[in-house]
Amino acid sequence: MTSPSARTSLAPALVGAVSVGVLTAVQARINGQLGVRLEHAMVAAVISFGSGLLLIALVSVLTPGGRRGAVLLSRGIRERSIPWWMLVGGAAGALTVGTQAVAVGIVGVSLFTVGIVAGQTVGGLILDRVGYGPGGVVAVTVPRLVGGALALAAVGVVLISGDGLAGVPVWMVVLPVVVGVGLAWQQATNGRLRVRVGTPVTATLVNFTLGTAILAMLAVVVTIVDGPPAALPSEPWLYLGGALGVAYVMLSAALVARTGVLLFGLAAVSGQLLASLALDVLWPAPAGPGVVIEAVTVVIGLASVFVAAFWPVRR
Secondary structure: OOOHHHHHHHHHHHHHHHHHHHHHHHHHHHHHHHHHHHOOHHHHHHHHHHHHHHHHHHHHHHOHHHHHHHHHHHHHHHHOOOOHHHHOOHHHHHHHHHHHHHHHHHHOHHHHHHHHHHHHHHHHHHHHHHOOOOOOOOOOOHHHHHHHHHHHHHHHHHHOOOHHHOOOOHHHHHHHHHHHHHHHHHHHHHHHHHHHHOOHHHHHHHHHHHHHHHHHHHHHHHHHHHOOOOOOOOOHHHHOHHHHHHHHHHHHHHHHHHHOHHHHHHHHHHHHHHHHHHHHHHOOOOOOOOHHHHHHHHHHHHHHHHHHHHOOOOO
8 A cells, every 4th residue: 555654745745736726716816807807808818927927037037947947948949859749838828817817707716616626637537547747657546536536526516506507608617627627738748848947937937938929819819809908907916817827837847746647636626626715705706606515515625635645545
């Protein structure tokens, strides 16, 4: 069975993964509210990603690790030792932030998060099984399967709650599931790039560069079709989404090699659920499953991480 010392050494990485989930939930609420205030989701996403790009670019220039990583990245691209697909994780980040700006201000953080649960669970299981993550093939053990099933059960609780989905377009429920699959892939891709360049700073810089470019092009198209955004709001906290994104992308790239894609995703989702519950209690959105249902999903989500991470595996 898995040794107690091995499970204990995993605990700090899981705490970090939970922190990633908390940061993701807070970022989602901020970006969603900025999208509502601007009446233009894509411009809100560009502001979030663009501010994150500026921040991580400064970190890359001012820190020795960031400069070394940039040199290794440039050399790897020239010598083709870093394949192109390691450079496109930012596309999933752009999808995440764009979806946050569109949906979270309407459906709330919790309903958005449970859709991500399903996507991350399925995506994490598949990516671990095929060995896509930086840690190679991670066995799909019975505890991991049970933990994944519990995470999906948390989604089911919301879906059968009825009133929580009243008046919510179907695509607003489906799109977060796609985002969850993309996040699992992004975390694994960033982890592999981080191994090649030696620092999560450079992996994060690559993500934000591509993501900002994608969102800027989409914002131009949407502006041409639907018109310009409303005036920029004056509250400073509405512009913190980029900084939070930098923090959780760097943590993800650093931790996913230690935990595996599935386990990282489950822990991050638990952090999202806890933070989402608190945010939706303090700051309810127009649609949502209700506090009781949200509390049930948090308990199930935490149970899924405990089972997947610490339940003994007998050979």
